[in-house]
Amino acid sequence: MLVVGRGGVVVGTNDAARSLLLEPAQENTAPNTAEILTAGGRMPRWLAEAHGRLESTGTPPGAVTGEVAGRTFQAHPSPTEDGDVVWWLVEDTDLRLAEQALHSERERAALLADISGALLSSLNVDRCTEVTARMAADHLADAAVIVAPSQGRRHSLTHAQVGGEVTQVMVPIDAGSVPGLAEALRGFPPVPTRWIDPADLPDWVVPPGFDRPIGSVIVTPLPGHGMPAGVLILLRSSTHRAFTDGEEVFARLFAARAGAALSAARLYAEQASITATLLRELLPPRLERVHGVEYAGAYRASQDHERVGGDFYDVHPGADPTEETFVVLGDVAGKGLEAAVLTGKIRSVLHALLPLSGDHQQVLGLLNGALLNSHHTRFATLVLASVRRRADQVRLRLTSAGHLPPLIVRADGRVEEAATSGTLVGALPDVHMRSVEVVLAPGETCLLYTDGITEARGGPLGDQLYGEARLREALRECARMPAEAVVERVQMLAAQWLDSDRHDDMATLAITNPVGGHGSPHVVVDGPADRGPHGKEL
Amino acid sequence: MTPCPPPEFSLAVQATDARTLRLAVHGCLDYDTSDEFTPAVAELLDAHADRHGPALRHLHLDWAELTAVDSSGLSALLGLRRRTHPAGITLHLDHQPAHFTRLLEVTGVAAHLTQHAQPPDSPAAARASGRSATAAPSP
Numbered sequence: 228m229l230v231v232g233r234g235g236v237v238v239g240t241n242d243a244a245r246s247l248l249l250e251p252a253q254e255n256t257a258p259n260t261a262e263i264l265t266a267g268g269r270m271p272r273w274l275a276e277a278h279g280r281l282e283s284t285g286t287p288p289g290a291v292t293g294e295v296a297g298r299t300f301q302a303h304p305s306p307t308e309d310g311d312v313v314w315w316l317v318e319d320t321d322l323r324l325a326e327q328a329l330h331s332e333r334e335r336a337a338l339l340a341d342i343s344g345a346l347l348s349s350l351n352v353d354r355c356t357e358v359t360a361r362m363a364a365d366h367l368a369d370a371a372v373i374v375a376p377s378q379g380r381r382h383s384l385t386h387a388q389v390g391g392e393v394t395q396v397m398v399p400i401d402a403g404s405v406p407g408l409a410e411a412l413r414g415f416p417p418v419p420t421r422w423i424d425p426a427d428l429p430d431w432v433v434p435p436g437f438d439r440p441i442g443s444v445i446v447t448p449l450p451g452h453g454m455p456a457g458v459l460i461l462l463r464s465s466t467h468r469a470f471t472d473g474e475e476v477f478a479r480l481f482a483a484r485a486g487a488a489l490s491a492a493r494l495y496a497e498q499a500s501i502t503a504t505l506l507r508e509l510l511p512p513r514l515e516r517v518h519g520v521e522y523a524g525a526y527r528a529s530q531d532h533e534r535v536g537g538d539f540y541d542v543h544p545g546a547d548p549t550e551e552t553f554v555v556l557g558d559v560a561g562k563g564l565e566a567a568v569l570t571g572k573i574r575s576v577l578h579a580l581l582p583l584s585g586d587h588q589q590v591l592g593l594l595n596g597a598l599l600n601s602h603h604t605r606f607a608t609l610v611l612a613s614v615r616r617r618a619d620q621v622r623l624r625l626t627s628a629g630h631l632p633p634l635i636v637r638a639d640g641r642v643e644e645a646a647t648s649g650t651l652v653g654a655l656p657d658v659h660m661r662s663v664e665v666v667l668a669p670g671e672t673c674l675l676y677t678d679g680i681t682e683a684r685g686g687p688l689g690d691q692l693y694g695e696a697r698l699r700e701a702l703r704e705c706a707r708m709p710a711e712a713v714v715e716r717v718q719m720l721a722a723q724w725l726d727s728d729r730h731d732d733m734a735t736l737a738i739t740n741p742v743g744g745h746g747s748p749h750v751v752v753d754g755p756a757d758r759g760p761h762g763k764e765l
Numbered sequence: 766m767t768p769c770p771p772p773e774f775s776l777a778v779q780a781t782d783a784r785t786l787r788l789a790v791h792g793c794l795d796y797d798t799s800d801e802f803t804p805a806v807a808e809l810l811d812a813h814a815d816r817h818g819p820a821l822r823h824l825h826l827d828w829a830e831l832t833a834v835d836s837s838g839l840s841a842l843l844g845l846r847r848r849t850h851p852a853g854i855t856l857h858l859d860h861q862p863a864h865f866t867r868l869l870e871v872t873g874v875a876a877h878l879t880q881h882a883q884p885p886d887s888p889a890a891a892r893a894s895g896r897s898a899t900a901a902p903s904p
Contacts, residue, residue: 606840648871678836
């Protein structure tokens with residue numbers, strides 16, 4: 228408590244105020260810049276100024292805050308009747324420190340939330356690494372390096388510094404050259420920062436263009452799922468204060484978040500790469516016109532985010548126009564990648580059996596033997612077609628192995644079911660089939676399809692099957708259409724019929740004897756169908 | 766097949782004696798439920814064997830309450846036949862809805878599924894074990 232009179236003269240003080248404010252003055256006669264000398268003694272400048280404001284305005288201000296000898300005080304004024312002002316000083320140093328600590332904790336929590344948000348939004352490993360390095364350099368240190376797990380003898384290094392570019396290089400490094408790095412790469416706990424001498428750091432640690440001397444270093448693992456996702460090295464220049472224990476702990480928290488995100492991204496990348504490798508082999512082929520016959524296929528996997536499933540088709544063109552083109556469309560029980568792997572096996576077996584494709588019964592018998600398995604009864608149903616052009620006609624030999632019979636769309640709009648039937652393959656010891664010969668005139672199409680089309684559930688009432696009758700009705704309008712248009716129309720109608728996103732795989736393959744001759748571009752015309760019947764391709 | 770509400774599947778014992786077991790299949794036998802079918806039937810067959818010994822000769826499956834069946838369901842049924850046939854149990858498929866009849870007809874497996882099974886200790890069964898020559902469907 229001190230009493231200040233008019234003009235800022237200290238009129239009286241109690242013992243506590245005297246020991247705080249006045250005693251240093253007895254040792255040191257020259258006032259420093261934070262103090263002013265008054266008639267009654269020294270007082271802090273911020274208090275003298277507050278007193279001045281109070282005198283000039285006449286209205287009592289609220290409490291003011293200032294520092295005295297490294298401690299903070301709140302000063303509350305209360306005017307006395309004789310015009311003096313009593314200033315009550317209340318120390319709040321501990322409160323301030325607590326508030327500061329709370330503030331920095333809040334900042335750190337916000338930063339952790341930020342990093343989780345920034346990292347979890349990406350499953351790209353490079354992007355995650357870049358974000359981690361950038362945030363570490365901006366918020367934790369002056370520069371940051373992320374050492375990725377080794378690929379062979381080399382490691383990917385990601386450097387970032389405050390206000391600089393993030394750069395990535397792939398270099399061979401000696402993990403033993405940085406204390407704690409080899410351990411951290413194996414996921415062991417970090418070495419205390421005071422054990423690391425910045426002078427021992429190899430050149431590759433320092434980001435390119437970072438020319439300030441290194442003052443302190445933190446090496447901390449980025450913990451991952453099962454194996455470490457890498458190591459984070461934080462660097463502070465010697466002009467900046469060294470890392471505190473609190474900062475070191477926080478760096479580990481940061482590393483834990485970043486490591487989890489990086490590890491998830493890395494696992495995803497591995498899975499995506501495996502799937503992509505498999506997909507390359509399993510994707511349905513692009514179809515085109517072969518020896519004057521149009522082929523078009525369309526495929527929609529049961530789960531729209533998957534591109535493969537249990538349906539498949541292939542067209543193996545004959546070596547020349549006199550040779551038969553071998554077509555297969557099929558469906559294995561099940562969905563997704565598991566089913567797709569079995570389709571891959573069937574497609575390979577059929578490819579190998581191409582030389583025997585003249586005898587469908589034999590091909591299917593051999594395929595059945597190759598698929599029979601004592602562990603499960605996963606089977607396939609398929610349709611084989613051998614296609615050859617004869618003058619303006621296209622001749623087909625069709626064989627169904629437990630599959631929906633192909634539908635023939637005649638030029639006048641009639642739709643016929645090919646009279647072929649047989650047993651599915653892969654589950655029974657013996658299979659039997661009945662093949663059928665079909666002739667397509669110009670403008671006629673043979674449609675091979677899987678039950679995903681006819682079993683599409685939806686429609687006006689929501690739970691009806693699309694069914695074979697509706698498919699036949701739709702095909703009546705597909706007479707004289709190009710193959711491409713037929714498959715697109717059928718897939719579109721089935722997709723429109725669907726009530727929900729859930730559906731089976733849907734595949735369609737059209738074999739069309741084009742209108743307007745097989746040698747010229749397909750144009751839907753109503754003119755004489757014999758235009759150019761003896762095209763150049765024959 | 767696509768979803769059939771309710772996507773539930775259950776088995777109920779309709780009648781049983783030492784030689785014959787009659788089961789009713791309710792709901793959907795498809796990609797989502799077919800994995801449950803085989804263990805569910807196996808459990809009932811085991812229970813029957815515990816009670817009557819290996820006397821079972823006929824397993825009737827009643828499909829009147831079947832709402833949907835797809836290739837996975839058919840695969841499960843073929844798996845059941847693999848177990849029952851060598852054990853001398855003949856499968857009978859009763860009251861099939863039209864869509865199930867169509868599936869059996871297209872895939873050509875009806876005759877195979879319901880092929881008469883010889884009791885395992887009979888001389889005919891000894892001859893028939895191995896490759897079955899009578900699995901041909903009538904086209």
